[in-house]
Structure formats: structure tokens, C-alpha cells
Amino acid sequence: MGDKSESKNDAIRKRNDMGLYKDSDKRGKHEPPNKTNEADVNFEKKHIESFPVMEPHYIRQTSKRRYLDASLSIDASLSITKMHQLYKDKCTENNIIPVSEITYRRIFCTHYNFSFFAPKKDQCLICSNFNKARDDEKLVLKEEYTDHLARKASCYSEKAKDKERAEKDKEFRCVTFDLQAVLQIPSGLVGQLYYYRKLCVTIHNLCIYEVALPNDAYCFAWSEINGKRGSSEIGSILYHYLSTCVPSHVTEVCLYSDTCGGQNRNQYVAALLIFAVQNISHLRKIEHKFLESGHSYMEVDSMHSSIESAKKNSEVYCMPV
Incomplete structure (x- = not known):
């Protein structure tokens, strides 16, 4: 079977009366040697949270997403890559070894609901729902959508x-x-x-x-x-x-x-x-x-x-x- 003798002996030694392996599964319970240090994670979080964020103007009641202020970027196109560059500069000032961009991106995406682009006018919810709906769903939404466009034209x-x-x-x-x-x-x-x-x-x-x-x-x-x-x-x-x-x-x-x-x-x-x-x-x-x-x-x-x-x-x- 290709198994090591020690593994087979261990399985035989730790079986119960029913012939089943009775010891607990220890897989996934050891801390990986390449795990990011908690202090480094907290420093990165502090850096991400230092950027000013804005709420959406029209859909703040229904959306929890926040928008990063792009005006801090030199070329007005703030991105995770740009933020990681600023983060590395900050680490250099504090004599800290920076985490990789992959790690920075993972923490940014899993811990925060941020976006880099806030439209001047948030998308219309009624129009967006209608355009994304399936053909059978559009039949249900058609009347509301038509009235909505009529009110828009009237205004x-x-x-x-x-x-x-x-x-x-x-x-x-x-x-x-x-x-x-x-x-x-x-x-x-x-x-x-x-x-x-x-x-x-x-x-x-x-x-x-x-x-x-x-x-x-x-x-x-x-x-x-x-x-x-x-x-x-x-x-x-x-x-x-x-x-x-x-x-x-x-x-x-x-x-x-x-x-x-x-x-x-x-x-x-x-x-x-x-x-x-x-x-x-x-x-x-x-x-x-x-x-x-x-x-x-x-x-x-x-x-x-x-x-x-x-x-x-x-x-x-x-x-x-």
C-alpha cells in the first residue's frame, strides 16, 4: 500500500474492540510555521483603517459597503497595490518587515467591506434589478420599471x-x-x-x-x-x-x-x-x-x-x- 510501517503499527495499536481507529484526529491542529505574526496583522489592519472612508450617498440605508477616498493617491487611482506600497514605506519608517502583497490583499478582502470607486451618483436600484433579472422575473418587475421611467421623464x-x-x-x-x-x-x-x-x-x-x-x-x-x-x-x-x-x-x-x-x-x-x-x-x-x-x-x-x-x-x- 506504500504506507510506512510506523503508521500501520500506530493504527493497529490504537484500534478499539470494533477494529476502528480510536485516537483523535490531529490534522489541522498545529500552527503552520509560515503563519503571519499577529502583531504584523494588527499593524496592517491599523494601516488599512488609517485611510479615510466615505458612505454611499443614496443607498447608505441598505448598503454596508464603504468607499476609500481616492484623493490620497498620487494618480487618483487608489488600489490594493498602491496601498501596499504605502504600507511598505510605513514599515520602513518603523523598522518592521512588511507582509507580502498577497497577504495584505487577503486581509483587506476578508476583514473589510471596502471599495475603491464611489460613483458620483449611485446606481438606480430599480433599473439595476430590472436589467439583471431573468426574462420571467422581468415580467413581474415590468410595471414598476415602466412607472419608474415615466416618473423620471416627468421630473x-x-x-x-x-x-x-x-x-x-x-x-x-x-x-x-x-x-x-x-x-x-x-x-x-x-x-x-x-x-x-x-x-x-x-x-x-x-x-x-x-x-x-x-x-x-x-x-x-x-x-x-x-x-x-x-x-x-x-x-x-x-x-x-x-x-x-x-x-x-x-x-x-x-x-x-x-x-x-x-x-x-x-x-x-x-x-x-x-x-x-x-x-x-x-x-x-x-x-x-x-x-x-x-x-x-x-x-x-x-x-x-x-x-x-x-x-x-x-x-x-x-x-x-
């Missing part, structure tokens, strides 16, 4: 009408607003900047864009020290905009936003707009219209793109330690 048609009216009627303003993805400061193109900064602060930025010429735009920014990103902050900014930025000859304002319940579509913002129309003397009517969930592209998104582009191309000239 964009309504916004186009309000935009056209705003270009002709000087007493009417059509405005889009949206909260930008969180910004981290300090920020720069130098990968090592992250390790030298003493404090990382999250910045929130609500952008307001008037769709008619001359397309006036406003950025209202605050740090996590000053406030959160909920309905109270959004409402306060909207009231400030309506009371100080809207000219006195404007009597009607139409606001467009996405359907994010925690920020825009809630009773607190609605109450704020009622308060505004009652207390700002020249405003007779304020409307707040919502685009269909998953299809909320607005003119204000161009502001976010411009800010991200400018930030990506900014250089760091000094880096105090």
Missing part, C-alpha cells in the same frame, strides 16, 4: 419647464442644490502627506446653483466640528440663501434636490420653507421638487466636478512636520 420635463421659465421671468428663480461628498483636509498629491498631518478634518459642502443665466452658484462649507450633515444644517443654509442671496424683486423660488430623506425630503426642511415664505417679505411662494430616486442628475453636480478637478490638480508646496 426632467418639469425641471426643463422651470428652467425655461426662470430664463424669461425675472421674478422667478429655479435652483438646484446638493451636498457634495465629504472632503478631507489637509489634502494633496503627495501620498506621504497623510502620515505627516497632525489632524484630519472632514469638510461638508452644500452647493446651490441657479439654472438660469448668469448661473450664480454658492458653496456653503462647514467642518465636522461645527455641525453634521443632517436636515438642521441643510435647512439653516437654505434659509440663509433665501433671505440673503435671493434679490428682493424675486417673488417665487423653485428648489430641486434628490430624495435623500435624512437631508432634503423630511418634515424639518418642509417646515423651514413654510417659515421662510412667512417671514421673508418679498417671497410669496416656495416650491421644493424632488427628482426620481436614482436619476437625480442636476446642474449643481457640475460644481462638484469642478471642485474635485481643481483639488486633484492642486500641488503641495510645503509640508510642515
Whole structure:
């Protein structure tokens, strides 16, 4: 049979009255000699967790996935390979032997639910489910999908009408607003900047864009020290905009936003707009219209793109330690 004599003798010696091997199975109970040291694993985890992460904007209620901030990468294409390179640099500074990229990748994938790409607009759940469904499932989803597309077309048609009216009627303003993805400061193109900064602060930025010429735009920014990103902050900014930025000859304002319940579509913002129309003397009517969930592209998104582009191309000239 090719077995060693010692193995056969051991099997005969440890059999019971039924002729079965009675000793316990010791396979898999020995620590492998090439097992990664626990201290090295903890150091790698600490490195992975040091990168800022962001939540998805539209599906945070249903998704546990978090997105790594790609702005820390020199070429704006952060990856596990790039993170491992930064990890090795960090190990060199601390006189630690780094683990291999394979081990780094395994720990990253098994212990964290992170992704490297957060789309500017999360995918529409209804459209995604319909497109991925089998033919028989599409028959069940067809009515909901058709109604969804009809609402999408109706929303964009309504916004186009309000935009056209705003270009002709000087007493009417059509405005889009949206909260930008969180910004981290300090920020720069130098990968090592992250390790030298003493404090990382999250910045929130609500952008307001008037769709008619001359397309006036406003950025209202605050740090996590000053406030959160909920309905109270959004409402306060909207009231400030309506009371100080809207000219006195404007009597009607139409606001467009996405359907994010925690920020825009809630009773607190609605109450704020009622308060505004009652207390700002020249405003007779304020409307707040919502685009269909998953299809909320607005003119204000161009502001976010411009800010991200400018930030990506900014250089760091000094880096105090």
C-alpha cells in the first residue's frame, strides 16, 4: 500500500474492540510555521483603517459597503497595490518587515467591506434589478420599471419647464442644490502627506446653483466640528440663501434636490420653507421638487466636478512636520 510501517503499527495499536481507529484526529491542529505574526496583522489592519472612508450617498440605508477616498493617491487611482506600497514605506519608517502583497490583499478582502470607486451618483436600484433579472422575473418587475421611467421623464420635463421659465421671468428663480461628498483636509498629491498631518478634518459642502443665466452658484462649507450633515444644517443654509442671496424683486423660488430623506425630503426642511415664505417679505411662494430616486442628475453636480478637478490638480508646496 506504500504506507510506512510506523503508521500501520500506530493504527493497529490504537484500534478499539470494533477494529476502528480510536485516537483523535490531529490534522489541522498545529500552527503552520509560515503563519503571519499577529502583531504584523494588527499593524496592517491599523494601516488599512488609517485611510479615510466615505458612505454611499443614496443607498447608505441598505448598503454596508464603504468607499476609500481616492484623493490620497498620487494618480487618483487608489488600489490594493498602491496601498501596499504605502504600507511598505510605513514599515520602513518603523523598522518592521512588511507582509507580502498577497497577504495584505487577503486581509483587506476578508476583514473589510471596502471599495475603491464611489460613483458620483449611485446606481438606480430599480433599473439595476430590472436589467439583471431573468426574462420571467422581468415580467413581474415590468410595471414598476415602466412607472419608474415615466416618473423620471416627468421630473426632467418639469425641471426643463422651470428652467425655461426662470430664463424669461425675472421674478422667478429655479435652483438646484446638493451636498457634495465629504472632503478631507489637509489634502494633496503627495501620498506621504497623510502620515505627516497632525489632524484630519472632514469638510461638508452644500452647493446651490441657479439654472438660469448668469448661473450664480454658492458653496456653503462647514467642518465636522461645527455641525453634521443632517436636515438642521441643510435647512439653516437654505434659509440663509433665501433671505440673503435671493434679490428682493424675486417673488417665487423653485428648489430641486434628490430624495435623500435624512437631508432634503423630511418634515424639518418642509417646515423651514413654510417659515421662510412667512417671514421673508418679498417671497410669496416656495416650491421644493424632488427628482426620481436614482436619476437625480442636476446642474449643481457640475460644481462638484469642478471642485474635485481643481483639488486633484492642486500641488503641495510645503509640508510642515
